[in-house]
Amino acid sequence: MLYPEPMARLMAELGRLPGVGPKTAQRLAYHILRMPREQAQALADAIVRLRQEIRYCSRCFNLTDVDPCRICQDSSRQQDVLCVVQEPRDVMAIEGTREYHGLYHVLHGALSPLQGIGPENLRIKELLSRLQHEPIQEVIVATNPTVEGEATGLYIARLVRPLGIRTTRLAQGLPMGADLEYTDEATLAQALVGRKEIS
Amino acid sequence: MHLATLRLQNFRNYPALELPLQPGVHLILGRNAQGKTNLLESIAYLALGRSFRVASDRDLIRWGAPEMRVAAGVDGRLGRFTLELEYSWRPGEGATKQARLNGLKVERLSQLLGNLLVVVFTPGDLELVKGPPACRRRMLDTELVQLNAGYRSAFARYQRALAQRNSVLRAWQASGSAAEPPPLAAWDQELAETGARLVVGRLQAVARLRKLAAEAHAALAGGSERLELGYECSLGGKRNCLANDEVYLFGGSPESPAPDVTSLTEVFLSELHQRRPEERRRGTTLVGPHRDDLALWLDRRDARIYASQGQQRTVSLALKLAEVRYFQQVAGEFPVLLLDDVLSELDEGRQTALAQALGPVTQVFLTATALSPGLRDVWPGSFEYEVQDGKVTRRG
Numbered sequence: 001m002l003y004p005e006p007m008a009r010l011m012a013e014l015g016r017l018p019g020v021g022p023k024t025a026q027r028l029a030y031h032i033l034r035m036p037r038e039q040a041q042a043l044a045d046a047i048v049r050l051r052q053e054i055r056y057c058s059r060c061f062n063l064t065d066v067d068p069c070r071i072c073q074d075s076s077r078q079q080d081v082l083c084v085v086q087e088p089r090d091v092m093a094i095e096g097t098r099e100y101h102g103l104y105h106v107l108h109g110a111l112s113p114l115q116g117i118g119p120e121n122l123r124i125k126e127l128l129s130r131l132q133h134e135p136i137q138e139v140i141v142a143t144n145p146t147v148e149g150e151a152t153g154l155y156i157a158r159l160v161r162p163l164g165i166r167t168t169r170l171a172q173g174l175p176m177g178a179d180l181e182y183t184d185e186a187t188l189a190q191a192l193v194g195r196k197e198i199s
Numbered sequence: 200m201h202l203a204t205l206r207l208q209n210f211r212n213y214p215a216l217e218l219p220l221q222p223g224v225h226l227i228l229g230r231n232a233q234g235k236t237n238l239l240e241s242i243a244y245l246a247l248g249r250s251f252r253v254a255s256d257r258d259l260i261r262w263g264a265p266e267m268r269v270a271a272g273v274d275g276r277l278g279r280f281t282l283e284l285e286y287s288w289r290p291g292e293g294a295t296k297q298a299r300l301n302g303l304k305v306e307r308l309s310q311l312l313g314n315l316l317v318v319v320f321t322p323g324d325l326e327l328v329k330g331p332p333a334c335r336r337r338m339l340d341t342e343l344v345q346l347n348a349g350y351r352s353a354f355a356r357y358q359r360a361l362a363q364r365n366s367v368l369r370a371w372q373a374s375g376s377a378a379e380p381p382p383l384a385a386w387d388q389e390l391a392e393t394g395a396r397l398v399v400g401r402l403q404a405v406a407r408l409r410k411l412a413a414e415a416h417a418a419l420a421g422g423s424e425r426l427e428l429g430y431e432c433s434l435g436g437k438r439n440c441l442a443n444d445e446v447y448l449f450g451g452s453p454e455s456p457a458p459d460v461t462s463l464t465e466v467f468l469s470e471l472h473q474r475r476p477e478e479r480r481r482g483t484t485l486v487g488p489h490r491d492d493l494a495l496w497l498d499r500r501d502a503r504i505y506a507s508q509g510q511q512r513t514v515s516l517a518l519k520l521a522e523v524r525y526f527q528q529v530a531g532e533f534p535v536l537l538l539d540d541v542l543s544e545l546d547e548g549r550q551t552a553l554a555q556a557l558g559p560v561t562q563v564f565l566t567a568t569a570l571s572p573g574l575r576d577v578w579p580g581s582f583e584y585e586v587q588d589g590k591v592t593r594r595g
Contacts, residue, residue, distance in 0.1 A: 151360070
């Protein structure tokens with residue numbers, strides 16, 4: 001069946017989104033067609049505003065609507081600790097803990113030579129320049145515990161340590177509130193190695 | 200352990216199959232291309248998460264169907280559990296693969312492994328002796344990913360780190376520059392740490408398989424020759440082989456415990472460092488468990504080079520029997536044994552020896568094209584099934 005052009009176009013655009021196949025695109029398009037006009041307009045506006053107003057912070061490369069971002073502007077935060085993460089969503093995850101009060105640096109990815117991602121494709125040069133110009137005492141490497149994340153963390157640690165800056169990495173172990181029996185054995189082994197005295 | 204039920208939907212040439220099973224020897228009989236091997240393949244697919252015959256899961260879907268499902272109820276040491284593996288492929292939507300353990304979806308396919316334990320023996324395994332080192336490494340890896348969760352995760356990480364590192368080396372080779380690409384050292388570390396785990400796991404396995412394989416071989420060959428196993432490690436050259444008594448392993452004797460992961464990581468790192476110029480020239484990683492080999496000697500002669508046809512058969516059979524005993528020692532129960540069309544490759548003497556050696560094994564599946572006159576005598580009390588065009592009927 002041939003769809004009217006605006007309908008076909010919306011379905012084609014929706015079909016480009018991750019996890020959306022032709023069937024889902026069709027369903028979403030019909031849904032948008034049946035929405036109240038204001039709601040459809042609000043959706044369209046939200047997409048346009050997102051692209052107009054969201055950019056990367058020129059200092060930490062987190063997503064922001066003001067530059068520098070609100071975290072970089074906040075003078076009450078510790079200015080001598082820097083947490084290096086792969087993605088903006090990792091900043092949100094760590095902020096959610098309310099346990100960390102230092103600054104961030106977002107790499108936007110991890111080393112993956114197979115996909116042609118080398119150090120020059122990540123915000124590593126910018127990180128080193130920050131370490132020269134800002135009074136950073138400690139770099140916390142918080143890359144993902146995947147093969148690529150670990151290699152990226154190791155690579156950064158090798159660059160930072162010669163600068164005389166303390167370099168740490170997030171501890172690995174058991175998730176809180178989880179059952180021991182459901183924990184995979186690699187995590188369990190890490191947790192055993194990093195066991196602590198009960199105080 | 201044993202399968203109590205097997206259910207197939209659109210798997211290979213089976214539109215739908217529901218088969219109640221019991222402990223014991225199952226003779227799967229039928230003409231060629233009726234689906235005998237497919238039955239064994241489906242069981243191994245549940246245990247290993249992939250086919251032992253083809254690389255692509257798409258080939259496992261019955262022609263014209265969009266998806267397939269394999270499910271089994273298993274009685275193990277710790278009680279009954281169910282396994283299910285579903286794979287679908289639709290044009291435009293791509294592939295999905297989902298496993299369930301006791302009805303619950305598992306997050307990662309690797310969580311399926313280690314539940315149903317299998318040892319597979321196919322005519323291709325007769326290549327174990329004279330084939331390339333890769334087939335012998337595959338045998339060790341298939342055992343260890345089933346029995347050891349730490350090995351399983353290190354194995355996946357090692358493959359990944361190796362592919363990434365080789366990609367860096369290829370780019371370095373192509374660049375023609377002498378300056379080392381800075382991230383290489385970071386990949387060294389990841390490769391060495393996971394690789395050391397693999398080597399330690401394999402050394403522990405070989406140390407136990409040595410004794411079991413020698414015993415199995417003595418029983419099959421009537422004690423006329425002595426089979427010895429060793430591990431040839433690409434780290435540190437020939438001197439680091441687990442082998443005959445004169446060869447020492449990383450400073451220990453063959454009987455001393457395997458080196459620990461930390462010290463082996465150091466050995467691996469320094470070896471990678473020494474090989475830099477050569478690796479740059481060749482554009483690939485030249486040392487590590489992906490270059491190691493399981494060594495086989497018959498009366499101190501390298502069986503991988505000198506074994507005759509008959510000797511190869513006996514040795515590969517002994518290796519498989521050792522594997523079964525090894526599973527039993529480590530897991531505390533026998534694996535399900537899948538023997539695909541191997542009887543036709545064995546003379547009657549070896550068939551009888553095989554049947555005797557498998558006496559205590561809980562559940563065995565055996566395919567054959569015809570019920571030869573001696574078969575019932577060799578396998579007394581076995582269950583017979585006839586496979587015809589994707590249908591299975593119990594005989595007798």
